[in-house]
Amino acid sequence: MSIWTDKKGRRHVGIMVNRRRVHRILPEDASASAAKQLEADLRAALAVAKTPRIPNDPRLTEVISLYVDHAETLRSTKTALDHARRIALWLEKYRASQARQAAAHIVKDMSGHYAAGTINRSLGTLKKSLRLAWERGLIPVDYSAHVKRLPENNARSVYLSVEQVQEIASHASESVRAAIWIALLTGARRGEICKLQAADIGEDSILIHAGNTKTLRTRTVPIVPPLRPWLKYLPLTINHEGIKSGFRRAREDAKMPDVHFHDLRHSCASILIASGCDLFTVSKILGHSSVRTTERYAHMEMGQQRTAMEKAFK
Known part of the structure; x- marks a missing residue:
């Protein structure tokens, strides 16, 4: 179990990545969602720290980190980062050249649990990260074109009297x-x-x-x-x-x-x-x-x- 609550009501997060154990104790008033977010952040950070780099084909966890600085320039920084963090666990498994497979995996697992629009916001952060990586010469191909968004049916015809x-x-x-x-x-x-x-x-x-x-x-x-x-x-x-x-x-x-x-x-x-x-x-x-x-x-x-x-x- 990676998240548990002790007798004092405090939430704990403990994970193992690449044989490395990390344990964190959250404040007493921390929520369950905060614990889940911490778990995702720890996994993403450890994956970047312990995974060997391949020239011109970084892990997607490294690529998505480029989005953090970019998000600071957006009007809704927190919302943008939330969309990026939502897919952190999937990105551990793939490299930039596997963006198509990563996106397909994200869509498969998230469909039925999130609306198409929400999934697309997260996919959008991956697309932007890949574009930034390409513009900065970190990858030889603009793999952002490999990330396809889901069709959205947002049209509503509700008109109130x-x-x-x-x-x-x-x-x-x-x-x-x-x-x-x-x-x-x-x-x-x-x-x-x-x-x-x-x-x-x-x-x-x-x-x-x-x-x-x-x-x-x-x-x-x-x-x-x-x-x-x-x-x-x-x-x-x-x-x-x-x-x-x-x-x-x-x-x-x-x-x-x-x-x-x-x-x-x-x-x-x-x-x-x-x-x-x-x-x-x-x-x-x-x-x-x-x-x-x-x-x-x-x-x-x-x-x-x-x-x-x-x-x-x-």
Whole structure:
């Protein structure tokens, strides 16, 4: 057993790699996930330390270490490192030239336990590590091309009516209720809403700063009358996780367990189009990097055009 708990409630991690025994005792308040993470880190570190190097074909544990420095330049460093650590145990068995086999092994073992998107985030860290190794001359071939991501079916067609949003909001706390209506009436993402400050509210628009957006582009969103009562709650007194858990409880109490907070953003788009707004304008309000992203709502606009033509040529 590599992880156990002693009589005092402290978690222990003990592993053996290449005939080397390592034992660590975690703090008393350490969680089970922290112990598992420590085990993975120890195995990866020992594999790098004790495995002989082969010129131009390093172990993937050495290659993934290049990602650590790169992750420091990313907006979500901790999340990026978590994705990399998730596959550490698999990488011990392979070298850079075996990237294809390593990726296949990861996909085989993780499928059914993780969503395709989560697996792809981890595979993405391996791809980036291999690319960095190639760019720095550590490997003769860009093996990153050998790592193939899984197809993702992330498309959702959940569009809520105002009445449905009202039902969910009625079960939420005041702060979560404010976040719900701000999301619906601006199309802003949850992370963007969390970072809104009172100073970002103008007379007739809200400024969403580039550093707080997914596309790293500043955008302004018009303030419509129904939005004004909720602006007094900015900045919100709860964080990203507070909104997430609060919305989950509210949707379950409203008997809509399959609704996601992000569906409020899609619902904003559908309401705009139903009101006669064109795709280009919707794209600007939602802050899409391209109108092509907004084309998922084209069927709504087409339905509106069909209704108008049917009335015109009746």
